[in-house]
Amino acid sequence: MTDVRTPDAASIPVAQRRETARTHHGDTFLDPYEWLRQKDDPQVIAHLEAENAYTEARTAHLASLRETIFSEIKGRTQETDLSVPSRQGDWWYYGRTVAGKQYGIQCRAPLGSPDDWTPPELTPEVAVPGEQVLLDANIEAEGQEFFSLGSFEVSKDGGMLLYGVDVEGDERYTLKVRDLATGQNLPDEIPNTSAGASFSPDGRFVVYLTVDEAWRPDTVWLHELGTPVADDVQLFHEPDERYWVGAGFTRSDRYLVIGVGSSITSEEWLVDAADLRAAPRVVWPRVEGVEYDSDHAVVDGEDVLYILHNRDALDFELVRVAASDPTSSPTVVVAHEPGRRLLGLSTFRDFGVLAYRRDSLARLGLFDYTTSAVDELTFDEPLYAAGLGGNPEWAPPVLRLGYTSFVTPSTVYDYVVATGEKLLRKRQPVLGGYDPADYDQARVWATAHDGVRVPISLVWKRSFGTPGENERPLHLYGYGSYEHSIDPGFSVARLSELDRGVVFAVAHVRGGGEMGRQWYEDGKTMRKRNTFTDFLDCAEHLIAGGYTSASRMVAEGGSAGGLLMGAIANMRPELFAGILADVPFVDALTSILDPSLPLTVIEWDEWGDPLRSPAVYAYMKSYTPYENVRADAAYPPILAVTSLNDTRVLYVEPAKWVAALREAGADALLKCEMVAGHGGVSGRYNAWRERAYELAWLLDVLGLAEAA
Structure with missing residues (x-):
């Protein structure tokens, strides 16, 4: 078997050095690989294809293991x-x-x-x-290498289907409308839309969004079925490049809500659903740094809006206002409570459901319109994730809930509002004799460099012993951006590593949302380094506690979590046996300096604005992975996975990073899907094969490939 750590030097792709100067705030960076950004250049495509061929050759010895893992995933899936x-x-x-x-x-x-x-x-x-x-997506996808739905909605009367199709992976959807009585599509077809289109309650109109040159959803349109698309009415346009736009109808069908938001500021506009051509009216005028969202309810015969906001309330509070006059003095119904991060209120005719986070777990509570009391729903496991499922009806006697944990497969309950009973409707079948009792999960806490306690979630197979009692191979996952929380969740694919003795762990680092809004604030902009050091502190805690060793631990992260992977590779390469980076944001400074790139301007609230601020520029330059690759570092094996048509993290970032790593002597591999987007390949079998590929590489790095 070929050793994954001994490449054939003759076959290693070497990107040409063509230095491009980038100068800001008196600092000039000579970028040798920026030319790889030219997606239409045949030399760029040839280089990516050479990288793929090299990666395939280097991992060819894992073909049998990949097929075995794919068969395991397939065999456990109904x-x-x-x-x-x-x-x-x-x-x-x-x-x-x-x-x-x-x-x-x-x-x-x-x-x-x-x-x-x-x-x-x-x-x-x-x-x-x-x-x-x-809709049979298999028929719709015939002849396409990639297929994704961006919208799927049936009109209220059940007569029409609205759906959006992407066949490139670039998240640009063609909207189509189907008459469900005849099965035929209408002439109404709208290209180049964003995701999230919807029918009006009466079924006469379609509300959809288009994007600007930076691929930012910025305009809301109204299309009347049966009329030319050229006659569509522009309902709303947001010129400020820092804000994304979304639109949808309230569950009550009373209003169209147009939402405008950056990562720190939001604003909403209402349009009466009975008069969609009327001018939108603002709920609360935007105030820099204030986020809010609203939902409509009828309380004691009055149309009201419940507004969740963070004005002078770090972890948010819930207020009620008259829908006819949203700027009137609000009534506080759920006061701000530090450490309890309110996430949202879903309103129904007779009650609401409040989502919030406390002690790192997402929770649900039934909200009483009359008393404003919150009755929390309880679950038996110490680690779990629960949330509302699909509940399109305005006045249901039951609520559809989704539930899972690291050991409990995805579960669907109907919650009987009148009695509090949870009716089990389905638990995801896991074939092959899966027994949750064979596995266990736990939460441990690491101490960060500044004394902050950082939670770590663990899941393992019991037959290999309890982690900490004996040293085990360990797979440490992290993200830590955008206040996104990595909640407990079941994975069929993960069983293939757990059953081989690997412990799976999640480091819930700052920058995520697990521990409330302050947890997020302490891992962004000029405190972003906390994300990286938290992850390293978690790794060191697991080593010191006897859970694993540096030679038996692989790190993984994707997208902004890929930035985390690149940073920790530069900072402490000796702590890991290998690093897996999915669609990694590793050339962050170059991207955030270029306002013409997709997402850049809106990202300034997350990372800072290095274009205008020398301090932000210097801070980002100090950690952005590509520019900090070290010639003196002994990097572990690294696998970077990307997609040519990714519009969120462009393929060029990992391509440049791998070239720089290799120049520094690192054993780095690049795998680029040539027809896919940010989420990778489409189709469940393709996705299973992709994950089997990654897990086989991971097991090989951990020395478990031969035993597997």
């Missing part, structure tokens, strides 16, 4: 399956998967009666009486 039906109008809506088919099939079946709130128990491969196939 390939022909159905989702739990969700009620909307006169129909139950659900999805089917069929063995051998890459994509899902969206279906519906009629209700048994208007009072029917118990979803039918469906059986794979058995037809449902009255079943209607709405």
